[in-house]
Amino acid sequence: MKKIFLVIITLSILSCSKEEKSIDYVIFGGKIENLDGGEISVRNNEKIIKEITVLEDGTFTDTLQNIESGYFTFKYGNENSSFYLKPGYNLNLALNTNEFDESIKYTGNGSIENNYLAQKYLNEEGLGDLRAYQYLGTLTEKDFVHKMDSIKQIDSSFLKEQKDLDPNFKTLEEASITYKWVNQLNNFEAYKNYISEVKGFKVSANFPDFEKGLNLEDENLIIVNNYNMYLNRYYSKKAADLVEKDSIDHDLAFLKTVSNDVKSSKIKELLLYSSARYGVSFTTNLQNYYDIFMANSTDEEHKKDITEKYNKLIKVSKGQPSPKFVDYENYAGGTTSLDDLKGKYVYVDVWATWCGPCIREIPSLKKIEKQYHNKNIAFVSMSVDRQNDYDKWRKMVEEEELSGIQLYAPKGNKSEFYTNYGIMGIPRFILIDPEGNIISSNAPRPSSKKLIDTFNELGI
Secondary structure (H helix, E strand, O other): OHHHHHHHHHHHHHHHHHHHOOOOOEEEEEEEEOOOOOEEEEEOOOOEEEEEEOOOOOEEEEEEOOOOOEEEEEEEOOEEEEEEEOOOOEEEEEEEHHHHHHHOEEEEEOHHHHHHHHHHHHHHHOOHHHHOHHHHOOOOHHHHHHHHHHHHHHHHHHHHHOOOOOHHHHHHHHHHHHHHHHHHHHHHHHHHHHHOOOOOOOOOOOOOOOOOOOOOOOHHHOOOHHHHHHHHHHHHHHHHHHHHHHOOOHHHHHHHHHHHHOOOHHHHHHHHHHHHHHHOOOOOOHHHHHHHHHHHOOOHHHHHHHHHHHHHHHHHOOOOEOOOOOOEEEOOOOEEOHHHHOOOEEEEEEEOOOOHHHHHHHHHHHHHHHHOOOOOEEEEEEEOOOHHHHHHHHHHHHHOOOOOEEEEOOOHHHOHHHHHOOOOOOOEEEEEOOOOEEEEOOOOOOOOHHHHHHHHHHOO
16 A cells, blocks of 8 residues: 555656646757848747847857747848747758848758748748739729639648648648738728729628638637737727727727727737837827726736836927937038027938838928928938948938938937837837927828928917
8 A cells, every 4th residue: 555655656746747847948040151140039929039149150059938839030130030939849940141031941840830931931922913902902803802712722722731730830820821811801992992093992792701700809819910910900990980989099999999899808918019019109199098008908018018118208298308319410411410400390200211101201201391491490301221221321312312401310220319209110200399399209291181280280
């Protein structure tokens, strides 16, 4: 009897020991050819979780702790790629920066799933115009639906061809294909309205009912980007109704809609934070936005992050002294500081040559600058291009004949003016009064009629 008791005790101890040693990490290493930097960074959908040193011979290796199965991104130099990690993976990456995406090859545990993802991305690139809204918006409804159905079939067939995929990963990818199709169908009206001179296009009664049977509360899919995109679009549409009903801004309406309508606490937290982590820096109703988020978020780390952003942004609210830029290089020669422009209103455009939305604002900005040329306002375009894009900045200013005061921020998005304003994305437009105080840290864009309305209210 004593022997049986000792055996039970021993088995219990061994069982506890196994549980304590459960694997929650990934070993990630590899070799990079044609080095373009010193570190390779790995991030989840919220933040960088590890920065790994790349040695002089191009090799790197590290252990990523506390990993849950899901999609991650690695970045090296100016390029990045998505990959899938699962506790226990020992994954090796081979990469040549001269042909970044085309060269990616994985070996080791987890290589089957990740070589599939690498090729899947190349397949996406191979679609060409079929990814471009400018082309998709020209199609008839019938042709558009046919092409989207064909792409879905091609994606599904490629997935089925793969052998020995992790079953959970395969389920996630099946969902990703479905929601990619759903999102494209969901976008068709917007595509048509964007490229058409006649607005108000609506799909016909024969358009597929793509939302039938979809689950808005599937917590297993919250790591799938296409699912998250669908949820954001769905609740954004619902928020539009609240905008009209309560006459509030869309960003506030979105937080309220998600807080009231989403049942799953995990999905609610995901949507609240994914919106607020950037949205808090763009909202024109900072206090209300912050209050709504804090009242409905349950994640202490998320609340801490948004509070830190709020405390920074409240310092650049209306009426506060503007953060300054000092001795920034002026394309026309010499340097310029904000203090040099005292006595005038100052409209600052924070932009970069690689930023598509920034470039699209240039024609409207030129028009506004010409209209207000002799008025008491200075137009400052501040490039936050990286140092290795400095020549591109100068070339674009020259070729596009950019007017106004063209400045170069010496440390890009780490420059003091940029960071002190808590900027999370560009383009960003800032309006400062003649005394150097902030009128708006998130002013209307040049393409918005609200900008002229603002100038008129100020008597510029």
